[in-house]
Amino acid sequence: MPGVTIDKNHCKGCELCVKACPQQVLGMSKQIGLKGYFYAELVDGSRCIGCRICAVVCPDVAIEVHTHGTSFVLFDY
Numbered sequence: 001m002p003g004v005t006i007d008k009n010h011c012k013g014c015e016l017c018v019k020a021c022p023q024q025v026l027g028m029s030k031q032i033g034l035k036g037y038f039y040a041e042l043v044d045g046s047r048c049i050g051c052r053i054c055a056v057v058c059p060d061v062a063i064e065v066h067t068h069g070t071s072f073v074l075f076d077y
């Protein structure tokens with residue numbers, strides 16, 4: 001299963017990753033990081049397919065995706 005790591009203290013809370021994730025894996029925390037912003041966090045990591053879109057769109061390079069490839073798993077919504 002892919003793993004997503006978000007550096008909450010580099011996140012500026014722009015929500016780009018939340019909107020870009022095709023699997024609705026990410027959401028915004030109710031806590032704030034050292035920058036003073038509400039940061040992105042995993043809502044349901046089990047839905048992640050390792051596509052890395054979140055990492056690509058993050059302007060602050062706050063996201064790392066650890067995977068050996070993309071898992072094309074279709075979920076029922």
Ligand code: SF4
Nearest residue numbers: 021048049051052054
């Ligand atoms: S790697 Fe893809 S599926 Fe996983 S959290 Fe990022 S955008 Fe969503």
Ligand code: SF4
Nearest residue numbers: 011012014015017058
């Ligand atoms: S795209 Fe990056 S800076 Fe913006 S909310 Fe997501 S992790 Fe934070």
